[in-house]
Amino acid sequence: xxxxxxxxxxxxxxxxxxxxxxxxxxxxxxxxxxxxxxxxxxxxxxxxxxxxxxxxxxxxxxxxxxxxxxxxxxxxxxxxxxxxxxxxxxxxxxxxxxxxxxxxxxxxxxxxxxxxxxxxxxxxxxxxxxxxxxxxxxxxxxxxxxxxxxxxxxxxxxxxxxxxxxxxxxxxxxxxxxxxxxxxxxxxxxxxxxxxxxxxxxxxxxxxxxxxxxxxxxxxxxxx
Numbered sequence: 001x002x003x004x005x006x007x008x009x010x011x012x013x014x015x016x017x018x019x020x021x022x023x024x025x026x027x028x029x030x031x032x033x034x035x036x037x038x039x040x041x042x043x044x045x046x047x048x049x050x051x052x053x054x055x056x057x058x059x060x061x062x063x064x065x066x067x068x069x070x071x072x073x074x075x076x077x078x079x080x081x082x083x084x085x086x087x088x089x090x091x092x093x094x095x096x097x098x099x100x101x102x103x104x105x106x107x108x109x110x111x112x113x114x115x116x117x118x119x120x121x122x123x124x125x126x127x128x129x130x131x132x133x134x135x136x137x138x139x140x141x142x143x144x145x146x147x148x149x150x151x152x153x154x155x156x157x158x159x160x161x162x163x164x165x166x167x168x169x170x171x172x173x174x175x176x177x178x179x180x181x182x183x184x185x186x187x188x189x190x191x192x193x194x195x196x197x198x199x200x201x202x203x204x205x206x207x208x209x210x211x212x213x214x215x216x217x218x219x220x221x222x223x224x
Contacts, residue, residue, distance in 0.1 A: 001151070004069050007159040010047055019050065019067065025094060025103055028067045029113040032060050032105045039208035043165035045158060056208070057090045058169070060105020064092035065150050066159045068103070075150040078102075078121070079172050080128060083186075085212035086140035089132070093124065093147055100124045107204045108132075121147070126180065130192075131200055135211050137192040145175040 008016065022028045036054040038044075044052065044059040046066040055063065065075035073094045080089040089111055091102040101116030102124060110131025118124035125144045132141035148171060156164030201209075 001069065001154060003150075003154040003157050003159040004066070006157050007047060007066060010160050011050075015050065019070070022067050023071065025068070025071075025096075025101060025116070026113065028064055029103050031067075032064060032103060033112065035060065035105055037105070037107050037205045037208055039205060043162055043169070045160055045162050045165060047160040048162065055105060056107075057105050057111075058165075061090035061092045061103075062150070062158070062165070062168070064103035064105075068092060068094050076147040077150060077168075077172075078125075078147045079145040079175070080125060080132065080141060081143040081145065081177065082132065082134075082140040083142050085136070085138060086132075086134040087210040089128075093121070107208050108200045109202050109204075110200045122178070122180075129180070130196070133192045133197065133200070135209050137194075137197050138212075139189050139192060142181060142186075143177050143179045145172060145177050148172060148175055 011019070022031055034053070035049070038054045038056045038059065044055050046063040049055045049059050049063045061077045065077055069075040076093050078091045078093050080091065082088060089104065089106065091104045093100055093102045094116065096116040099116045100118045100121055102114040104112045106112050108131060111128060114124060114127055118127065121144070129139065129141050133139050150158060150168065153164050153168055156167065158164045158168065
């Protein structure tokens with residue numbers, strides 16, 4: 001694992017001792033929850049996130065994948081795909097005892113950690129459905145990508161270099177996708193209730209929220 005070895009060599013003694021405490025998925029998630037949520041479009045490698053203590057969902061997923069690899073999990077990321085009125089979202093996914101769980105950094109309280117209790121990836125992804133909404137209170141999750149193993153990018157040193165992160169983003173764009181909803185399901189979705197919307201935005205950086213500017217026509221297909 002070239003990239004993990006490179007990360008360990010780049011870290012200082014105190015930094016190595018700090019990440020040594022991230023020895024379970026919940027502790028990795030606790031670190032992600034302490035990050036300042038970034039509102040820019042800059043991609044940060046895991047080394048930068050560790051040092052700058054800031055990042056958006058892409059940065060957080062890569063950091064989580066890097067930390068999971070230290071625990072002998074493959075560094076897998078998966079993209080949650082919305083309709084055209086919302087942002088996508090990245091997860092670092094892992095398996096324990098044959099069941100899937102996830103880690104994530106998000107501006108929304110409900111789009112972060114999932115316990116490894118889901119029998120397959122569709123079950124895991126659907127656990128995010130009710131919490132995946134935009135500022136117009138529309139439920140926007142429509143699909144997801146197959147997991148991408150970041151070991152593929154080890155030769156580019158993705159854990160310590162920003163340059164290969166654009167390659168990862170482009171690969172995600174070409175990764176196989178699965179749809180979640182039929183056209184009939186989409187047409188009949190109800191808006192999120194006010195209390196759930198407020199709860200999901202607890203602690204959010206409002207400047208980083210996606211704000212849709214146009215409304216989709218009723219009945220329009222939004223499948224991935």
